[in-house]
Amino acid sequence: MKNKKALEFSFGWIFAILAGAFIILLAVIISQRLIATEKKAGDTMLAKEVGISLISSETALESSKLSKINFQTETRFFFDCNSVKGPFGEQRIKTSTKMPGNKQWNNESFEQKFPDKYIFSSRTIEGKTLTVFSKPFNFPYKIADLLFIFGNETYCFVNPPPAIEYEISSFSLRLINISDAIENCQRNSKKVCFYSSNPKCDIKVDLDAKSVEKDSKKVYFEDYFDTSLLYASIFSDAINYECQLKRLMKRNYQLTSLYLEKTNLLSSIGCNSGLTGELNILKTKLNDFSSSLEIRRISQSAKEIEYANKQLSCPLY
Amino acid sequence: MQTNSFRALFIKKSQLQIQQMAFVLVALMILFGLILVSYTSIKISQLNKEANRLGEEQATEMVKKIVSSPEFIWAYSSCSLCIDMDKVFILKNRSEYRDFWNVDFLIIEKITKDQRNRTECNLLNYPNCTTITLIKKDNADIGIPKGAFVSLCRHENDRDGYTRCELGKIYAYPKKIK
Numbered sequence: 212m213k214n215k216k217a218l219e220f221s222f223g224w225i226f227a228i229l230a231g232a233f234i235i236l237l238a239v240i241i242s243q244r245l246i247a248t249e250k251k252a253g254d255t256m257l258a259k260e261v262g263i264s265l266i267s268s269e270t271a272l273e274s275s276k277l278s279k280i281n282f283q284t285e286t287r288f289f290f291d292c293n294s295v296k297g298p299f300g301e302q303r304i305k306t307s308t309k310m311p312g313n314k315q316w317n318n319e320s321f322e323q324k325f326p327d328k329y330i331f332s333s334r335t336i337e338g339k340t341l342t343v344f345s346k347p348f349n350f351p352y353k354i355a356d357l358l359f360i361f362g363n364e365t366y367c368f369v370n371p372p373p374a375i376e377y378e379i380s381s382f383s384l385r386l387i388n389i390s391d392a393i394e395n396c397q398r399n400s401k402k403v404c405f406y407s408s409n410p411k412c413d414i415k416v417d418l419d420a421k422s423v424e425k426d427s428k429k430v431y432f433e434d435y436f437d438t439s440l441l442y443a444s445i446f447s448d449a450i451n452y453e454c455q456l457k458r459l460m461k462r463n464y465q466l467t468s469l470y471l472e473k474t475n476l477l478s479s480i481g482c483n484s485g486l487t488g489e490l491n492i493l494k495t496k497l498n499d500f501s502s503s504l505e506i507r508r509i510s511q512s513a514k515e516i517e518y519a520n521k522q523l524s525c526p527l528y
Numbered sequence: 529m530q531t532n533s534f535r536a537l538f539i540k541k542s543q544l545q546i547q548q549m550a551f552v553l554v555a556l557m558i559l560f561g562l563i564l565v566s567y568t569s570i571k572i573s574q575l576n577k578e579a580n581r582l583g584e585e586q587a588t589e590m591v592k593k594i595v596s597s598p599e600f601i602w603a604y605s606s607c608s609l610c611i612d613m614d615k616v617f618i619l620k621n622r623s624e625y626r627d628f629w630n631v632d633f634l635i636i637e638k639i640t641k642d643q644r645n646r647t648e649c650n651l652l653n654y655p656n657c658t659t660i661t662l663i664k665k666d667n668a669d670i671g672i673p674k675g676a677f678v679s680l681c682r683h684e685n686d687r688d689g690y691t692r693c694e695l696g697k698i699y700a701y702p703k704k705i706k
Contacts, residue, residue, distance in 0.1 A: 223545050230553055234560075241564065252575055259582050266589040270596075298624040326628050327597070353598040465624055466598055472618045480685045525683045528603040 247318065250308070254320030258306045261288065261341075262325050268343040269356040275382060280341040285309045287316055288336045290360070292454035298465060300458035302328040329357050329455050331447035336362035342386060348443075349436040350510070351517035352470070352528040354463050357439045357455075359446045361386050366445075367396035369404045372418065378438060403445055414445055421507065425449060431503040433510045436517070440506075456503050464497040470527050482525040489516045583702035587631070587674045591700050594629055595678055602681040602693075610693060611636065613682040616660050617649055626663060633673055633701035634663040638680055638694055655682060673699040 261280065268278045289305040301324045307316045329348075342361040348354050366387045368379060379387050390396050393404065393411050404412035406419075415424040422431050423441075428449035432440035444452050471490045477483070493512040500509065520526050594600060595609055599619055602610035616636055619625060637646070638658045649657035680696040683689065 222542060223549065226546065226549055230549070234553075234556065238560070245567075249571075252571075256578060256582065259579075263582060263586045263589060266586070266593050269593060297627070299628060325630075352603065353601070355598065462598075465622075469599065469615055469618055469622075473614050476614050476618065477683065480683075482683060482685045482689065525685065525689055526604060 250317045251320055254306045254308055254317060255323065257282070257286065257308065258304045258320050258323040261304055261306065262323055262328065265325075265328060265330075265343065265358060268358060269345050270347050275344065275346045277382060277384065278343050278345075280343060282339050282341075284311065285337070285339055288341070288360075288362075289319060290330050290332055290334060290336070290451070291322070292330075292451050292458065294454045294457035294461070296324075297326060299326040299461055300454070301326050302330055302455075302458075304330075327355070329355055329459060330360055331357055331443040331452065331455060332360040333362070333364065334448065334451065336360060338362040342384070344382065344384060346439040346442065347437065348439040348459060350433070350459075350463055351436055351513040351520070352466065354459055354466060357443055359442060361446075365397060365400040367393075367400040367402050369393050369396065369402055369407065369412070371403075371405050375405070375438070375441075416441070416445065431506050433506045435510055435514060444503075453503055456506070457500065460497050460500040460509070464494060467494045467497060473527060477525060477527075484520075484523050484525070484527055486516060486519055486523075486527060489519060580702075584674075587700055587702040590629060590631065590702065591674050591676045591698060594634070594700060595676065595698060599625070602679070604691065607679065607681075609677070610679040610681050611696070611698070613655065613660075613680045616662070616680075617654055620649070620660055620662055629663075629700070630703050631663055631700045632665045632703050633699065634661075635673075635699045636660045636662070636678075636680065636696060637699070638696045671701060673701040675699045 264280045268276060268280075270276045285308065287307040287309070289303075289307070291303040291305070292300070293303060294300040303322045303324055305319045305322050307319045309316050340362075344359045344361070345356045346359070348357050361384075364386070368375070368387060368389050370391060371379065371389060376389055379389060388397065388400065393402055393407075393409055396402050401413045402411060403414040403416060405416045407415065413425070417423075418434075420431075421433060422429050423444040425445075425448065430444050430449050430452050432444045434441050440456075443455065447455070467490055471487065471494065474484050474487050474490065489512060493509070493516060496505075496509045496512055499505075520528060595611060600611050600616060602612045636659070640658055646659050647653060647657045649655070649660045675697050678696050678698050679693040681691055681693040684692045
């Protein structure tokens with residue numbers, strides 16, 4: 212009757228087991244959270260570092276500049292554009308890293324915002340090395356440096372005009388190959404065709420209409436002052452291109468206002484440029500800018516300013 | 529009677545044990561809490577230091593970059609460290625650029641023989657002045673700003689017009705992360 216062979220636990224034991232389990236669970240949850248926060252902070256720092264590294268990738272007086280940024284671990288970069296925030300819009304950069312041997316990517320870092328950067332690339336780039344190529348954008352004066360960022364993707368330019376072919380060759384970019392036929396392009400490369408409607412082309416460039424078609428979306432560029440917008444429309448998707456172009460026009464608006472005030476300042480020392488009217492027209496057009504379709508209309512005013520400025524004894528820029 | 533007193537003693541002992549256990553648990557939780565708080569504060573200060581280090585690194589690069597930005601550059605000749613004094617003077621009153629370069633402090637100074645006699649540029653004394661303060665944020669904890677020598681150029685219209693460049697220095701300090 213007395214020998215029931217049951218395991219007897221005192222209240223103290225049960226309490227200790229429950230409390231112990233609770234403490235261990237709490238410690239596990241907290242440490243997991245801390246590790247995740249650490250990773251996110253590290254990735255956010257990395258995003259900031261990318262932004263800083265990009266400063267030295269920009270041009271000063273050079274017509275173009277090529278640089279590489281290396282990272283210790285496999286990294287995913289997210290580039291986003293906001294054209295509404297503030298007077299200049301924002302370039303947003305996020306990163307996410309992957310530990311060696313780990314298949315899963317960490318959570319995305321917090322966004323780092325840069326009002327003075329203009330990145331034209333795929334929205335997401337993966338790899339240990341970023342190839343950064345920069346070119347100044349003039350319209351008619353220098354507006355900003357455009358940054359073209361590449362990861363592992365390669366491009367194949369099919370039958371580009373001699374001027375573009377020469378320029379591409381001078382960049383010494385291994386990521387861009389030039390071919391005379393689409394069949395000679397590497398299989399995984401993005402095929403950029405000039406004056407061709409071949410359905411095998413990923414990107415179609417029409418230099419007469421000054422348009423680029425990609426993923427069934429058409430965007431427009433202007434190459435009178437330089438070819439930076441042509442490359443921008445090729446290397447980025449339509450949404451990013453339109454957004455960055457709006458930001459560039461916002462910067463141009465501020466610069467035009469600056470030159471307008473400079474005209475008045477120079478007039479006060481007896482050096483009248485007579486450009487006030489043209490600058491005011493350009494400023495109004497820039498203020499109304501809404502899509503790349505309008506770039507040609509605006510470039511007309513920019514060309515007039517460029518022409519008039521060259522005739523001045525004390526030029527504006 | 530004896531059973532009752534034994535039972536009361538047992539209950540008392542158990543209560544004491546529970547109390548002891550509860551105290552130990554509370555002490556453990558406080559210990560964990562303290563470790564967590566100190567770990568978090570150390571990490572936050574490390575993060576702040578790292579962020580400010582990045583900011584300083586950015587400022588060094590930034591000074592070079594600001595000089596060659598379209599808002600500053602002297603565009604008539606190929607001079608990488610020449611600043612258009614007129615454009616900079618106009619920029620002084622532009623609130624749009626307050627947060628553009630991510631700096632708390634941005635000043636351009638002309639280097640003159642008498643460094644003690646410094647005058648801030650305004651509409652009445654320009655160009656016969658020495659300092660253009662572009663950004664100087666109130667209550668900003670400004671450390672030692674980064675500086676670079678530059679040429680401050682502008683157009684002079686007398687003697688048939690010529691370009692006048694003077695030696696100057698640009699100082700910048702990055703925005704502090706709070």
